[in-house]
Amino acid sequence: MDLHVIGPLATPAERAAVDAVLGPPTSGWAGGRRDSGIDGHAARGGHAARSQRDLLLPVLHAVQARIGWISQPALNYVCRRLTIPPAEAYGVATFYALFSTRPRPPVVAHVCDDIACRLAGAEDVCGDLERSVGPAGEAGVEGQATWLRSPCLGLCERAPAAMFTMAGEAPLSFSAAPVDAVGVTARLGLPAGAGAPGPSDGDVRRSVPQVGQSGLRLLARIGVADPTSLESYREHGGYRALARALELGPERVIAEVTAARLVGRGGAAFPTGRKWAAVATAEGRPKYVVCNADESEPGTFKDRVLLEHDPFAVVESMTIEAFAVGAQQGYLYVRGEYPLAEARVANAIAQARAAGLLGGDILGAGLAFDIELRRGAGAYICGEETALFESIEGRRGEPRNKPPFPVEVGLFGKPTAVNNVETLVNVPLILATDGGGTAYAATGTEGSTGPKLFCLSGHVARPGVYEVEFGATLGELLALGGGVPGGRSVRAILLGGAAGVFVGPEALEMPLTLEATRAAGATLGSGVVMVFDETADMAGTLRRIAQFFRDESCGQCVPCRVGTARQEELLARLASDRPNGSRADELALLRDIGRAMRDASICGLGQTASSAIESALARPELVSA
Amino acid sequence: MTDGLSQDRDPAPDVRVPAADTAPAAQPTSEIVLKPAARPSRIPRPPAEPVRAPVEVTIDGVALVVPQGSTILDACRAEGIDTPTLCYLENLTPVNVCRVCVVEVTGARVLVPACSRRVEPGMEIQTDSERVRHSRRMVLEFLGSSVDLSTAPAARGYIERYAAEPGRYGPPAEPAAPGKRDDREPGHHHAPSGSTAENVFQPVKVDNNLYVRDYSKCILCYKCVEACGEDAQNTFAIAIAGRGFDARVSTEQDVVLPESACVYCGNCIGVCPTGALMFSSEFEMRAAGTWDESVQTVTDTICPYCGVGCTLSLHVQDNEIVKVTSPLDSSITEGHLCVKGRFGFEFVQSRGEPQPDA
Numbered sequence: 001m002d003l004h005v006i007g008p009l010a011t012p013a014e015r016a017a018v019d020a021v022l023g024p025p026t027s028g029w030a031g032g033r034r035d036s037g038i039d040g041h042a043a044r045g046g047h048a049a050r051s052q053r054d055l056l057l058p059v060l061h062a063v064q065a066r067i068g069w070i071s072q073p074a075l076n077y078v079c080r081r082l083t084i085p086p087a088e089a090y091g092v093a094t095f096y097a098l099f100s101t102r103p104r105p106p107v108v109a110h111v112c113d114d115i116a117c118r119l120a121g122a123e124d125v126c127g128d129l130e131r132s133v134g135p136a137g138e139a140g141v142e143g144q145a146t147w148l149r150s151p152c153l154g155l156c157e158r159a160p161a162a163m164f165t166m167a168g169e170a171p172l173s174f175s176a177a178p179v180d181a182v183g184v185t186a187r188l189g190l191p192a193g194a195g196a197p198g199p200s201d202g203d204v205r206r207s208v209p210q211v212g213q214s215g216l217r218l219l220a221r222i223g224v225a226d227p228t229s230l231e232s233y234r235e236h237g238g239y240r241a242l243a244r245a246l247e248l249g250p251e252r253v254i255a256e257v258t259a260a261r262l263v264g265r266g267g268a269a270f271p272t273g274r275k276w277a278a279v280a281t282a283e284g285r286p287k288y289v290v291c292n293a294d295e296s297e298p299g300t301f302k303d304r305v306l307l308e309h310d311p312f313a314v315v316e317s318m319t320i321e322a323f324a325v326g327a328q329q330g331y332l333y334v335r336g337e338y339p340l341a342e343a344r345v346a347n348a349i350a351q352a353r354a355a356g357l358l359g360g361d362i363l364g365a366g367l368a369f370d371i372e373l374r375r376g377a378g379a380y381i382c383g384e385e386t387a388l389f390e391s392i393e394g395r396r397g398e399p400r401n402k403p404p405f406p407v408e409v410g411l412f413g414k415p416t417a418v419n420n421v422e423t424l425v426n427v428p429l430i431l432a433t434d435g436g437g438t439a440y441a442a443t444g445t446e447g448s449t450g451p452k453l454f455c456l457s458g459h460v461a462r463p464g465v466y467e468v469e470f471g472a473t474l475g476e477l478l479a480l481g482g483g484v485p486g487g488r489s490v491r492a493i494l495l496g497g498a499a500g501v502f503v504g505p506e507a508l509e510m511p512l513t514l515e516a517t518r519a520a521g522a523t524l525g526s527g528v529v530m531v532f533d534e535t536a537d538m539a540g541t542l543r544r545i546a547q548f549f550r551d552e553s554c555g556q557c558v559p560c561r562v563g564t565a566r567q568e569e570l571l572a573r574l575a576s577d578r579p580n581g582s583r584a585d586e587l588a589l590l591r592d593i594g595r596a597m598r599d600a601s602i603c604g605l606g607q608t609a610s611s612a613i614e615s616a617l618a619r620p621e622l623v624s625a
Numbered sequence: 626m627t628d629g630l631s632q633d634r635d636p637a638p639d640v641r642v643p644a645a646d647t648a649p650a651a652q653p654t655s656e657i658v659l660k661p662a663a664r665p666s667r668i669p670r671p672p673a674e675p676v677r678a679p680v681e682v683t684i685d686g687v688a689l690v691v692p693q694g695s696t697i698l699d700a701c702r703a704e705g706i707d708t709p710t711l712c713y714l715e716n717l718t719p720v721n722v723c724r725v726c727v728v729e730v731t732g733a734r735v736l737v738p739a740c741s742r743r744v745e746p747g748m749e750i751q752t753d754s755e756r757v758r759h760s761r762r763m764v765l766e767f768l769g770s771s772v773d774l775s776t777a778p779a780a781r782g783y784i785e786r787y788a789a790e791p792g793r794y795g796p797p798a799e800p801a802a803p804g805k806r807d808d809r810e811p812g813h814h815h816a817p818s819g820s821t822a823e824n825v826f827q828p829v830k831v832d833n834n835l836y837v838r839d840y841s842k843c844i845l846c847y848k849c850v851e852a853c854g855e856d857a858q859n860t861f862a863i864a865i866a867g868r869g870f871d872a873r874v875s876t877e878q879d880v881v882l883p884e885s886a887c888v889y890c891g892n893c894i895g896v897c898p899t900g901a902l903m904f905s906s907e908f909e910m911r912a913a914g915t916w917d918e919s920v921q922t923v924t925d926t927i928c929p930y931c932g933v934g935c936t937l938s939l940h941v942q943d944n945e946i947v948k949v950t951s952p953l954d955s956s957i958t959e960g961h962l963c964v965k966g967r968f969g970f971e972f973v974q975s976r977g978e979p980q981p982d983a
């Protein structure tokens with residue numbers, strides 16, 4: 001491959017941002033000063049540079065954070081440093097919503113207009129911003145700032161939400177929720193980087209109303225232990241499970257997890273023990289563990305709460321997983337819209353490393369393992385495990401066709417155990433309690449063992465993350481959240497997120513278990529329970545869901561790329577009451593589209609893109625009063 | 626991994642290397658003597674095809690034995706079942722994105738792409754169930770309603786075969802203004818009214834005199850990207866940019882081809898299934914209404930330019946070469962050429978007086 005690079009040179013600031021990640025260039029080939037002595041006699045770059053391809057996203061992040069957008073000269077410089085063809089790098093940069101390849105002001109408010117925030121008045125916020133700052137995406141505030149609409153920011157319990165990114169020499173990003181237009185405008189007016197509020201976690205009780213209650217297992221440390229201190233984590237039971245794991249040995253750790261009948265909490269409910277055993281016995285070397293913290297399913301925020309308030313637990317759990325499957329390197333991929341979670345996890349990794357709990361000889365037991373933190377850049381699809389691998393590898397987040405499955409061919413083509421954040425933090429519970437896996441399996445129900453986090457949002461008095469044992473009913477969960485406020489009644493509940501299913505008030509009796517939801521044709525998905533009362537704008541909600549999938553489809557396969565667009569158009573026709581043919585014709589067409597997306601799409605995004613919409617439209621009473 | 630030659634190659638070169646117990650640094654480099662390998666005493670032959678275990682499957686109720694490692698598509702072809710394909714080509718790595726080849730496998734939750742899924746023992750495959758027909762029809766409707774298929778006879782044939790009705794999504798939306806589709810940002814689009822069907826229509830890109838890019842006709846099959854990059858040319862001048870419905874084939878920053886890394890091998894034209902990428906000669910003749918494949922002849926010959934000796938297929942109309950391809954099954958080219966063989970044919974047509982040397 002010949003690198004063909006054209007156009008002006010990157011500015012010193014752009015180069016500095018790149019060099020801060022990669023170090024200074026060592027040759028003319030890599031974009032440094034040409035030294036005829038070195039460069040004239042040896043080919044530089046080549047494999048050594050190409051093998052750094054996985055640094056593409058971190059470098060693009062660095063440029064975006066320093067300048068506020070990624071210019072062609074900056075991209076060219078990145079390409080020379082990493083030996084990436086510019087067309088490919090451009091393809092990657094234009095895939096992710098948090099990167100801009102066109103000029104953008106340094107300060108940007110990403111204002112959530114997704115389902116939960118709509119219920120909390122996000123459209124009013126956006127309308128006000130249009131009047132005060134200008135149309136979305138256009139530079140306002142003397143060219144220094146702009147605002148953009150954003151899909152769910154994972155702050156639904158405090159809706160409406162916004163995330164701010166401020167580019168500059170000391171770049172900053174932070175979230176704010178709840179916000180109104182005045183709050184957004186005030187933050188947009190701040191000089192970039194200077195004097196802006198630091199990351200704030202709000203009041204943890206707002207996010208986790210159960211804080212401090214006895215009997216909590218997954219949330220026991222939240223709001224109790226100091227999430228920035230390893231010492232505090234250890235005082236509250238941390239790292240006992242790893243010690244126990246080292247005593248047991250890898251096979252017995254997997255046996256305990258299998259006996260616990262732990263299944264994945266990322267949405268697919270795959271048995272974790274089976275996944276680990278498959279990776280442990282897979283032939284390829286090296287092996288990897290990946291923690292999926294991309295949490296972007298609208299309505300989901302449980303992983304954010306765990307990452308922000310119990311980050312050491314995630315680090316410890318990944319270490320146990322690595323020990324069990326025989327991996328020495330782990331990646332934690334956190335979505336780009338979670339600045340506080342990212343900072344807390346980075347701190348936890350650094351402290352663990354300093355204390356010898358990550359590194360070459362963990363706890364003096366000869367265990368070698370370390371974790372690299374990777375940040376997503378605004379792409380829901382990167383939560384799909386194979387898209388996540390592509391993203392870590394520095395590519396467009398396009399899911400791979402399966403088989404082969406990640407346990408055999410995963411990250412960098414090697415056997416990989418990928419698990420959700422919540423799944424992982426169950427592992428120390430299993431190991432550190434007396435009775436191990438068997439005792440764990442005795443909690444919950446026969447088909448769904450252990451505790452479970454639910455993300456309660458929408459029209460409830462106290463939205464937030466709730467821990468219940470599998471088996472509690474939907475009505476009981478709602479009661480924990482204080483029920484529907486204002487004496488109004490439930491019209492519909494969205495289970496499992498945008499990729500989930502709407503159910504009606506009759507489902508309040510339904511136990512929240514995998515088996516009961518499956519039997520009812522519903523799903524628990526990622527643990528979303530979003531409540532819509534009789535005043536909710538359901539037609540608008542459905543259109544927002546359709547818009548979400550149209551925006552987030554990677555665009556690779558025809559059924560999803562075009563099907564999600566056709567589905568959104570169809571809902572627009574229904575909303576404006578101008579159907580092609582009759583309304584019944586449109587509903588039949590919607591079913592045709594949905595069926596093809598479900599059957600023929602490559603990945604779960606396309607396969608579930610019509611699920612919630614179809615479930616609602618099949619029952620008119622859920623949609624219109 | 627054997628390369629076929631290494632198994633019984635002639636005597637290993639005489640290389641004296643330091644013994645394991647001496648430190649390499651202590652060994653003066655001048656003492657390492659490298660002799661070239663003796664010439665092979667016979668003409669190297671490719672390794673024998675590995676024996677592939679037979680796998681039993683059933684396709685549409687018929688039991689069949691195919692070699693291990695075959696794809697379902699291979700098996701269907703062996704059985705004479707005509708499976709539609711758009712993004713598959715023998716000389717490219719399957720990307721399985723168009724999904725028009727999907728088949729039903731008993732026990733699988735979703736349909737599987739025949740072009741890339743390998744057979745497994747006992748697989749029960751249905752290629753013409755109602756489920757399969759439905760998905761194929763919808764994929765074709767989706768393409769037919771969003772892409773200009775006027776120069777894609779294969780796709781149009783499938784549309785007829787599966788009775789797809791691209792018209793049922795409403796009239797097509799207005800074409801995008803020049804460059805506008807290339808400007809779209811991921812995660813943001815204007816909410817549609819639904820009164821028209823969104824599509825990829827846009828002005829054709831004419832920015833060099835060898836070939837044109839008419840992305841109104843692009844079904845995003847990834848073939849050109851593969852041919853330009855890993856699977857053939859290793860130039861990587863084009864890649865997929867953007868996301869979702871706004872995904873498109875693009876040079877870096879959408880620059881014109883002469884500014885891009887393109888080397889004009891034309892291998893992308895050779896693999897494009899829809900005529901989105903087209904010789905300028907063909908494009909201009911079509912515009913003038915003079916393109917007529919029924920009177921064209923195709924003559925295979927050898928490229929006159931270099932010692933590789935690629936097979937060229939000259940497409941000739943009215944005694945003029947109108948485009949050049951190479952047979953997919955040519956063991957030398959596998960369908961791919963370089964700029965000289967692909968486009969350097971004009972001299973054949975200079976029948977005037979020889980030009981004096983400059």
Ligand SMILES: Cc1cc2nc3c(=O)[nH]c(=O)nc-3n(C[C@H](O)[C@H](O)[C@H](O)COP(=O)(O)O)c2cc1C
Nearest residue numbers: 264265266292294295296383384385419420423604
């Ligand atoms: C479109 C899509 C998005 C997904 N997003 C996430 C996510 O944000 N977090 C997650 O843990 N799993 C997500 N998943 C599921 C993952 O592919 C994978 O199944 C999961 O990470 C496995 O972990 P688990 O077994 O612990 O659940 C997503 C799947 C799809 C199809």
Ligand code: SF4
Nearest residue numbers: 554556557560603606
């Ligand atoms: S289903 Fe959608 S998101 Fe998944 S691979 Fe296909 S186009 Fe991409």
Ligand code: SF4
Nearest residue numbers: 843844846847849897
């Ligand atoms: S231009 Fe042709 S080959 Fe390239 S993706 Fe589009 S249809 Fe496929």
Ligand code: SF4
Nearest residue numbers: 928930931935963966
């Ligand atoms: S097409 Fe190119 S490589 Fe092939 S014989 Fe002609 S000049 Fe040589």
Ligand code: FES
Nearest residue numbers: 112117153155156
């Ligand atoms: S944060 Fe706005 S919908 Fe989730």
Ligand code: FES
Nearest residue numbers: 721723724726740
């Ligand atoms: S031919 Fe199989 S998916 Fe395109």
